Amino acid sequence: MDLALVNARGLVLLGCGKMGSAMLAGWLARGVDPASVWVLDPHPSDWLTATGVHINAGVPDAPAVVILAVKPQMMDAALPVLVPLGNGSVVFVSIAAGTPIAKFAALLGAQTPIIRAMPNTPAAVGRGITALIGNDHVSPDAMTLAEDLLSAVGQTLRLQDESQMDAVTALSGSGPAYVFHLIEAMADAGIQQGLSPEMALHLARATVAGAGHLAENTTEDPSQLRVNVTSPGGTTAAALSVLMDADTGFPALLSRAITAAADRSRELAK
Ligand SMILES: NC(=O)C1=CN([C@@H]2O[C@H](COP(=O)(O)OP(=O)(O)OC[C@H]3O[C@@H](n4cnc5c(N)ncnc54)[C@H](OP(=O)(O)O)[C@@H]3O)[C@@H](O)[C@H]2O)C=CC1
Numbered sequence: 001m002d003l004a005l006v007n008a009r010g011l012v013l014l015g016c017g018k019m020g021s022a023m024l025a026g027w028l029a030r031g032v033d034p035a036s037v038w039v040l041d042p043h044p045s046d047w048l049t050a051t052g053v054h055i056n057a058g059v060p061d062a063p064a065v066v067i068l069a070v071k072p073q074m075m076d077a078a079l080p081v082l083v084p085l086g087n088g089s090v091v092f093v094s095i096a097a098g099t100p101i102a103k104f105a106a107l108l109g110a111q112t113p114i115i116r117a118m119p120n121t122p123a124a125v126g127r128g129i130t131a132l133i134g135n136d137h138v139s140p141d142a143m144t145l146a147e148d149l150l151s152a153v154g155q156t157l158r159l160q161d162e163s164q165m166d167a168v169t170a171l172s173g174s175g176p177a178y179v180f181h182l183i184e185a186m187a188d189a190g191i192q193q194g195l196s197p198e199m200a201l202h203l204a205r206a207t208v209a210g211a212g213h214l215a216e217n218t219t220e221d222p223s224q225l226r227v228n229v230t231s232p233g234g235t236t237a238a239a240l241s242v243l244m245d246a247d248t249g250f251p252a253l254l255s256r257a258i259t260a261a262a263d264r265s266r267e268l269a270k
C-alpha cells in the first residue's frame with residue numbers, strides 16, 4: 001500500500017459506522033498513521049476516539065484520498081462540507097450502495113476523480129471483497145491507491161462497467177447477511193431436531209465457516225465439493241432433494257433475494 005502518500009497528504013473518512021470503522025481498523029493495522037487520518041462523524045464511538053485520529057476537525061486542503069462511507073440517504077446532507085476538495089487532485093472513493101458516480105460528479109464538480117466501490121463486512125476481519133470502478137478522471141496511480149487501501153481489508157476486483165455495481169452490491173455487498181441468516185436458519189433447524197441452542201449454533205457456525213474456508217482453499221469447484229458430501233441414498237441426498245427443488249429450493253429463493261437487492265440498488269440511484 002502506498003502509505004507514504006496517505007501518510008504525507010492525509011486520508012479523510014466521511015462516516016465511521018460499521019463499514020467505515022471496519023476499513024479504518026484495517027488501515028491503521030497496516031501502518032496508516034492516525035495523525036494522517038481525519039474522520040467526520042456526528043457521534044464518534046469510544047473505539048474511534050481511542051485510535052488517535054483527528055475527529056470532526058478541519059480537514060487538510062489536499063488529502064490523498066477521501067472515503068465516503070455515510071448512508072446513501074445521508075449523502076446530500078453530508079457531502080457539501082467536502083465540495084472544496086472537488087475538481088482537483090483529491091481522489092474520492094464512495095462505498096455508498098446505489099449511488100452513481102454521476103451523482104458525486106454533480107455534487108463535487110465534473111472534473112473530480114471519483115471511484116465507486118462496494119466492500120462487505122468481512123472486511124472487519126481482513127476477509128472482505130471490494131469491487132471498484134472509477135471515472136475518466138481517475139489516474140492509474142489513483143486507482144492503485146484505492147485498491148491498495150481496500151486490499152488492506154481483503155480482496156479487490158475491478159469492474160469493467162458501473163452498471164455491474166447493482167449486481168455486485170446484491171451478491172457480495174449484501175451477501176454476508178444471507179450467509180449469517182443461513183447460520184441462524186441451520187441452528188434453528190438443529191434446535192427443532194432436539195439440539196440445545198448453544199450446540200446448534202456452535203455446529204452451524206463452524207460448519208458454514210469450515211465449508212467457506214474449504215470452498216476458497218481448494219481447486220475443486222463448489223458443485224464437486226457438494227458431491228463429495230453426498231453419499232448415494234444417504235442423508236445429504238435427502239436434504240438436497242429439498243434444497244435443489246426447482247420451484248422452492250435455494251436457487252429460486254436466492255435468485256428472488258438477489259433480484260430484490262439489485263432492484264433496490266437501482267432504486268437508490270434515482
Ligand atoms: N454495512 C454494510 O455491509 C455495507 C455498507 N455499505 C455502504 O456503506 C455506507 C455506510 O454503511 P454502514 O457503515 O453500514 O452505515 P452506518 O450507519 O453504520 O455508518 C454511517 C455513519 O455515518 C455517520 N453519519 C451520518 N451523517 C453524517 C454526516 N453528515 N457526516 C458524517 N458522518 C455521518 C453515521 O452517524 P450516526 O449513526 O450517528 O448517524 C454513522 O456513523 C452506506 O452507504 C452503505 O450503503 C457498503 C457495503 C457494505
Ligand SMILES: O=C(O)[C@@H]1CCC=N1
Pocket residue numbers: 097169173174
Ligand atoms: O444494505 C445495504 O444497503 C448495504 C449495502 C450493501 C450492504 N449493506
